[in-house]
Amino acid sequence: MAKEKNISWDYSPAPENTSHVKVKERYELYIDGKFVKPESAKYFDTVSPSTGKKLASIAYGNEKDVDKAVKAARNAYVNIWSKMSGAERGKYIYRIARLMQERARELSVIESMDSGKAIRESRDVDVPLACNHFFYYAGWADKLEYAFPNRKVESLGVAGQIIPWNFPILMAAWKIAPALATGNTIVIKPAETTPLTAMKLAEIIHDSGLPAGVVNVVTGYGDTGAAIVNHNDVDKIAFTGSTGVGKIIQKAIAGTKKKATLELGGKSANIILEDAPLDQAVEGIINGIFFNQGHVCCAGSRLLVQESVADKVIRKLKRRMETLVVGDPLDKNTDVGAINSKEQLDIIKKYVSIGLEEGATMHQISCNIPKNGYFFAPTIFTDVAQSSTIVKEEIFGPVLTVQTFRTVDEAIQKANNSEYGLAAGVWTDKGSRIFNLTTKLNAGVIWANTYNKFDPASPFGGYKESGFGREGGLHGLNAYVKLR
């Protein structure tokens, strides 16, 4: 084996240019078409999770601010937005989409700075999808009667929207675009760790000339969100986040007229059958769990692989993991960026130690993990069972559990044996088998021979405790209308 020498050829750092990006020292609330100081006069820091350094001060909105925002939204709804024709509404939304496209790279860079996600993803996935979402829904604004045959469509009023930190601008787009298209006005609260792109979007919305009060952005923590949920004059709550908080919201609005859509957690199974295109399946596993550091509600966090190919798949998977580049989110070669916050890193570490305590076998990639900032090495656990904590509970990090199965029935049972039902992956070359599985899996999104694909035209949302309502596509309109 004399010829087997290793040539060392590493990728030099390829940092994204940040010189054109402007982050202000301080961001105010966006209420009634103006950037205003918070009533509390309090600000909090948003930090870059890859360096731990402060990026900007962010206004801490309280109940009074939320009230102002809701009033502005109500006023805009009654006097302007609900009276405007769908076609005109659509044109505003198109305009927002275009302005976002023009500033796409800036948005991507800020997103990566603030959230820790790799620039490759914010640039190629988050931001383009966010723009496209506005484009898609813009076109619906004057065509709503086609979406609901035999009914008259009416808007709801003021929508309170609370979005998570894993896809900050994309989730803002998922919430804002359909709500505007259907004629609602908005009070939206971005997550406390990732407010920057929402504020940039507020600037874009401001620049678009959208009437004051139609979209209001109130930054803050959980209590700010609670103020939105509990406000009497909010007609609709749209929330994306943990199942725990989703249940609190559901309880809080019990007995009120508020309509809710909740897009919550998941523990989705990615099922590899023996006849699958294995190399592409391995890629699907990687995409499924390491995309966005595993901070994905529909992450394929439970790998179910048929025993006859398990060794092969695990071998291929481990090798593929070794090629993942973990590090600076702004480096164009980074595959896995920073964990969003210290809190989340602690949660991931806690689950990993539970996994080890419960006797699972851990494998992590060997590359160097940056010392500063919040990083976690892509990790897989074998020797786990359906009853293992790390198999049952959502970790929301780059941690995969690997179980094997023998028959298709066993795979379906194991996949469905969960309180969640957000997504599932199925890998097999046989068409009839795909349909057997996709029909029987209890999940709102099923990826067959692919994983973690998103599109504005494609409805997204879960079964069971993964929430209710759909976002995206024709079905996503339903969340923001009442039918007469």
Add this chain to the structure above:
Amino acid sequence: MERLEVLKTYKIYIGGKFPRTESGRYYTPENKKGEQLGNICLASRKDVRNAVVAARKAFGGWAERSAFNRSQILYRIAEMLEGRKAQFIDELIFQGVSHKEANSEVEMSIDRLIYYAGWCDKINQVMGSVNPVSSSHFNFSVTEPTGVVGVVPDGSSSLIGLISLVAPVIASGNTCVVLSSEAMPLCSITFAEALATSDVPGGVVNILTGMRNEMLQPLATHMDVNAMAYAGNKTEEIKMLDESSALNLKRINKYQENWMNRDMQDLYFITDFCEVKTTWHPIENIGGATSNY
């Protein structure tokens, strides 16, 4: 000599069988004239539990029936009702409904079943979609039944309120546990008897008689119930239902409709108890061959 009439024993309906309540209890509702309607089973929490178990067991099979087959079965239910029309009318009258109203309620119930029978194999043609995604994937959405549904008619009618909720719920493949009208339970059990002879698999519809305030809470909080169909306007009940949703993200659908309105039926009553499932699959694009060859 006049023949002695044989009185009917009203029992609850669980898993296609007619057991008595496990509690052995009964109640005797009276009509407006003060006549006793009969000894009606006073179902317990445990009956609720048993009914949910039966509904869950029946779910997979019912949901996987072909839509066409479900359609035929719903039509068959209507046929059975038509055959028992006189009995339903008698029961309605006995429970205090005028002859004319009883007649139209039964006819409306039968027609409503036929309406929903026709929907079974059309739901996905109207509500499903092929979604034109930008990447090289085939992407489509279909509706699927949510699962086990708790059906709570408002209790002001004996038959139409129940039919108006049960039919859309089961049309898409859900199974259900129904709380019959406390004051007017007779038609629900006769309806169960029609179901038992109309090819509906056991467990698809389970019907319990008894006290609503005793059964509603265990049904609404049951972790294996996926959705609730509630008709009524009782603030306390609605709050309790909404709160119970926080346990397992139960889908709560609330109605205040006049079911005797002929138009009070449509596809959206069906899709209220459906989930949208979206499936992706790659489309291989090979070589230079295009579809305009």
Add this chain to the structure above:
Amino acid sequence: MNRDKGMRKDFFFDPSNSPVVDKVGVEERVSRFQKRSIKKESKLQGLKMILNMIDLTTLEGKDTEGKVKQMCFKAKHLHDSYPGLPTVAAVCVYPSMVKTAKLAVRGSGVKVASVSTAFPSGQAPLEVKLTDTKFAVESGADEIDMVISRGRFLKGDYNFVYDEIAAIKNACGKARLKVILETGELVTLDDVRKASDIAIHAGADFIKTSTGKISPAATLQVTYTMLEAIRDYYDETGIMIGMKPAGGISNSKLALHNLVMVKEVLGSMWLSNEWFRFGASSLANDVLMQILKTETGIYQSGDYFSID
């Protein structure tokens, strides 16, 4: 390394067991390679590796000794004004030109590869193909680039294809055998994978995408699929097989992405001309221009780099 010279004894090989390949998935994987940003030192190192992996090729009906000699001179002297550059790996010619080429590159370390087996169509009897191969080997070829019988392959006659490769391997003696699949004629990636497996198991030292006469040739998708076949064979047997994409790789960026793919699929062990080659005629100058640009920061003109 215990490899039989000539026919390998792979009794359990069955081409119908070749893995299926999902093309859309491959396209996604490949786009990830293309998104690798190769800058500065890693770019310079990569470009020099590429030069050293090139099989400088002329395969034309109008080839003459004169043309071949000039190409061989270029192979040895890529750009003398810039010191420290490697030579290309080999020159690739028709059998009739092997003697000329061999003489022209003598002492330089540059190998001589010869196409054979009725290149490029392969539509000739085995006897002719064997004679063709033996002639090239006896003329001094270090490497033989054979073509498979695509017609027989597409007909499902896998045993024929396998036996033919094995027979040619036998005739190669010490020369290393590259097996050209002509993937542009196989069309699907499933067939690319199957043909790769057949070639590897039948005795190929290298598998090669294309003759250069058919388009599409060495697409990243095809090369990736073949690399996975090499990877799987290595996992099973511990035996390394070489890879040669040929045709259509005319610029540095594409060549760098090929290297990225080799590194990430097979590993750094394959990053030498012992195991990886580019079959190309115009690639070398583009790489040279890129090297100069990377070193000096100044964009280059073709007039300063010798053709052929």
